[in-house]
Amino acid sequence: xxxxxxxxxxxxxxxxxxxxxxxxxxxxxxxxxxxxxxxxxxxxxxxxxxxxxxxxxxxxxxxxxxxxxxxxxxxxxxxxxxxxxxxxxxxxxxxxxxxxxxxxxxxxxxxxxxxxxxxxxxxxxxxxxxxxxxxxxxxxxxxxxxxxxxxxxxxxxxxxxxxxxxxxxxxxxxxxxxxxxxxxxxxxxxxxxxxxxxxxxxxxxxxxxxxxxxxxxxxxxxxxxxxxxxxxxxxxxxxxxxxxxxxxxx
Amino acid sequence: xxxxxxxxxxxxxxxxxxxxxxxxxxxxxxxxxxxxxxxxxxxxxxxxxxxxxxxxxxxxxxxxxxxxxxxxxxxxxxxxxxxxxxxxxxxxxxxxxxxxxxxxxxxxxxxxxxxxxxxxxxxxxxxxxxxxxxxxxxxxxxxxxxxxxxxxxxxxxxxxxxxxxxxxxxxxxxxxxxxxxxxxxxxx
Numbered sequence: 001x002x003x004x005x006x007x008x009x010x011x012x013x014x015x016x017x018x019x020x021x022x023x024x025x026x027x028x029x030x031x032x033x034x035x036x037x038x039x040x041x042x043x044x045x046x047x048x049x050x051x052x053x054x055x056x057x058x059x060x061x062x063x064x065x066x067x068x069x070x071x072x073x074x075x076x077x078x079x080x081x082x083x084x085x086x087x088x089x090x091x092x093x094x095x096x097x098x099x100x101x102x103x104x105x106x107x108x109x110x111x112x113x114x115x116x117x118x119x120x121x122x123x124x125x126x127x128x129x130x131x132x133x134x135x136x137x138x139x140x141x142x143x144x145x146x147x148x149x150x151x152x153x154x155x156x157x158x159x160x161x162x163x164x165x166x167x168x169x170x171x172x173x174x175x176x177x178x179x180x181x182x183x184x185x186x187x188x189x190x191x192x193x194x195x196x197x198x199x200x201x202x203x204x205x206x207x208x209x210x211x212x213x214x215x216x217x218x219x220x221x222x223x224x225x226x227x228x229x230x231x232x233x234x235x236x237x238x239x240x241x242x243x244x245x246x247x248x249x250x
Numbered sequence: 251x252x253x254x255x256x257x258x259x260x261x262x263x264x265x266x267x268x269x270x271x272x273x274x275x276x277x278x279x280x281x282x283x284x285x286x287x288x289x290x291x292x293x294x295x296x297x298x299x300x301x302x303x304x305x306x307x308x309x310x311x312x313x314x315x316x317x318x319x320x321x322x323x324x325x326x327x328x329x330x331x332x333x334x335x336x337x338x339x340x341x342x343x344x345x346x347x348x349x350x351x352x353x354x355x356x357x358x359x360x361x362x363x364x365x366x367x368x369x370x371x372x373x374x375x376x377x378x379x380x381x382x383x384x385x386x387x388x389x390x391x392x393x394x395x396x397x398x399x400x401x402x403x404x405x406x407x408x409x410x411x412x413x414x415x416x417x418x419x420x421x422x423x424x425x426x427x428x429x430x431x432x433x434x435x436x437x438x
Contacts (some may be wrong), residue, residue: 016278021290029267029285030286036286036293038289039293042294046300049304053313061316075317076317097304099298102305122280122301124294125291128291
């Protein structure tokens with residue numbers, strides 16, 4: 001690969017090494033149960049969630065502390081999103097959607113720490129999230145509406161001749177949803193981290209290291225935005241898909 | 251040292267499987283390494299389940315409760331404020347009413363006092379007028395008396411003077427005729 005060619009010239013590019021899954025203890029093979037850096041960083045995300053939403057709200061104060069008001073802000077943000085998009089009967093799925101949001105946002109932000117590992121940069125992780133949402137929403141749609149759920153693909157307000165064609169397009173786009181849903185998240189996070197690593201590799205050349213470091217800072221700032229925006233986009237799309245399952249008529 | 255670390259890396263790489271090269275760097279995209287996927291999926295499910303239970307059992311009901319409580323407190327406070335405001339408006343109205351009542355009362359009292367003073371004044375004026383009239387009439391009477399007295403005195407003096415004149419002139423005047431003559435002259 002390219003990095004091997006460059007390593008002879010003194011430049012070392014290993015932008016993808018940061019995504020390697022390693023066992024936490026020893027060098028053994030990675031079985032499904034092995035505690036790895038995936039375990040570590042997901043575990044830290046879980047601890048952050050507990051710290052913010054359980055310890056932070058311990059006071060149950062009517063006038064909130066700073067941490068409690070952050071927790072309330074996140075709660076209100078996602079709650080309003082679910083209520084606005086899915087309607088009032090979508091509110092009972094709020095805890096599940098909120099779980100997705102806080103998991104993604106905390107793994108994204110923990111992944112921005114230097115030397116860290118970002119589980120959401122792995123397609124295996126985001127595919128489980130994306131396909132999980134897809135199957136859950138599809139099953140929910142059939143469970144709630146039976147065969148009427150297929151009305152989602154049959155545009156009754158389109159001209160009759162176009163309806164079968166539109167239905168085919170709609171079915172294809174419906175099945176592409178989980179793929180785009182998961183690749184969007186993993187791709188964005190992976191690309192940002194890899195770009196930062198590439199610029200870090202250029203920093204070894206003294207002449208361009210200031211440019212390289214400035215670029216790292218700029219990309220890092222961008223990644224701080226992306227970390228939030230991708231969590232937000234994932235959550236809002238989940239809400240949109242859930243709305244289709246709850247109200248396939250429109 | 252170098253050989254040892256290389257051997258160690260090689261050993262590690264052998265254990266790590268097909269996705270990591272001998273030097274410990276990634277071969278291709280680590281994201282596509284099938285060897286690691288079961289591990290990631292397992293720990294993802296564990297993390298999601300833990301987060302879900304922590305949130306849905308503890309955190310979300312607590313935050314929802316706090317938000318509802320705050321909303322209730324704010325609503326109650328607003329209602330209380332509204333009530334207090336209504337009370338304040340009422341109190342102001344009562345105050346204004348009392349003020350207006352006091353003003354009319356004061357005006358009435360002033361009018362009454364004025365009327366009473368006017369009455370007293372009128373009575374005093376009338377009394378003074380009567381007194382003045384009485385004094386004036388008395389004075390007139392006195393003046394009349396004095397005038398009458400003066401006339402009598404003039405007649406007397408005239409008679410006496412005439413008698414004396416007649417006597418001085420050597421005539422022997424009969425008193426009665428002199429008097430009659432003088433009286434006649436005074437009248438004419």
